[in-house]
Amino acid sequence: MISLSHVSKTFGAGHHGSGLTVVDDVSLHIEQGSIHGIIGASGAGKSTLLRMMNVLERPDQGQVYMGDRELTRMKEGELREARRRIGMIFQHFNLLSNRTVHGNVAVPLELAGVSREERNQRVQEYLQFVGLSDKAAQYPAQLSGGQKQRVAIARALANKPQVLLCDEPTSALDPKTTGGVLELLEHVNREMGITIVIVTHEVSVVERLCQSVSFMDSGQILRTVKLAEGALPPDMLAWYEEQEAGDER
Numbered sequence: 001m002i003s004l005s006h007v008s009k010t011f012g013a014g015h016h017g018s019g020l021t022v023v024d025d026v027s028l029h030i031e032q033g034s035i036h037g038i039i040g041a042s043g044a045g046k047s048t049l050l051r052m053m054n055v056l057e058r059p060d061q062g063q064v065y066m067g068d069r070e071l072t073r074m075k076e077g078e079l080r081e082a083r084r085r086i087g088m089i090f091q092h093f094n095l096l097s098n099r100t101v102h103g104n105v106a107v108p109l110e111l112a113g114v115s116r117e118e119r120n121q122r123v124q125e126y127l128q129f130v131g132l133s134d135k136a137a138q139y140p141a142q143l144s145g146g147q148k149q150r151v152a153i154a155r156a157l158a159n160k161p162q163v164l165l166c167d168e169p170t171s172a173l174d175p176k177t178t179g180g181v182l183e184l185l186e187h188v189n190r191e192m193g194i195t196i197v198i199v200t201h202e203v204s205v206v207e208r209l210c211q212s213v214s215f216m217d218s219g220q221i222l223r224t225v226k227l228a229e230g231a232l233p234p235d236m237l238a239w240y241e242e243q244e245a246g247d248e249r
């Protein structure tokens, strides 16, 4: 569904030095219909890699494909169109505080030029899907963290994407709320057939949700594994726990 071919990204390169290489020659293929995790310590380059998948971050080198279409070759207009097929959610939800729940979910539909009538119908449909039909007239400040993330999910689904990119979607939530949001993401995958890529630093999120996972360190993917029984391979789990301990030191 999404393929990265030898992508790299360096920040701050220029006259003054060689810069910081945050993603270093990564190739990765995400299978259609799967839920794929990317796990690694803070600063490993996970978010940057995720943002390359919809070319929100343009790689300095390498190619990004969605199916057989190369996103990195597209002009702005074509890319904008292609990005409608790729939804995204974030750790801090990124809702518009001055718009109601309904208004937030409607934003991508307005940008896509969808008629008011169809917009209203789709907003209602997706709010129902995420279980927030009764909150349509409320503002984000009136919602809990879990509810805000549900609104963000409804907004990301409104344009009927084929892929949903999730950047630490549960890191700002307590464990109980996290469970509900992960369950919702599972429904998105199962019922709508949407491919999900999820960046996280939480082993439990990967084990609960993902069919495959890539371990990332210093801009590179160390290994990508399938999770037959949900559990991470013991050697990679031990490696990751060591990384995390390093983060806390």
Ligand SMILES: Nc1ncnc2c1ncn2[C@@H]1O[C@H](COP(=O)(O)OP(=O)(O)OP(=O)(O)O)[C@@H](O)[C@H]1O
Binding pocket: 011, 012, 022, 040, 041, 042, 043, 044, 045, 046, 047, 048, 049, 201
């Ligand atoms: N736009 C940017 N300009 C300069 N440096 C950046 C930019 N975006 C990210 N970085 C740097 O790149 C490195 C990797 O960042 P990234 O957010 O991709 O890592 P991460 O694995 O997602 O980490 P975290 O879990 O802490 O978010 C960090 O050192 C960060 O400061």
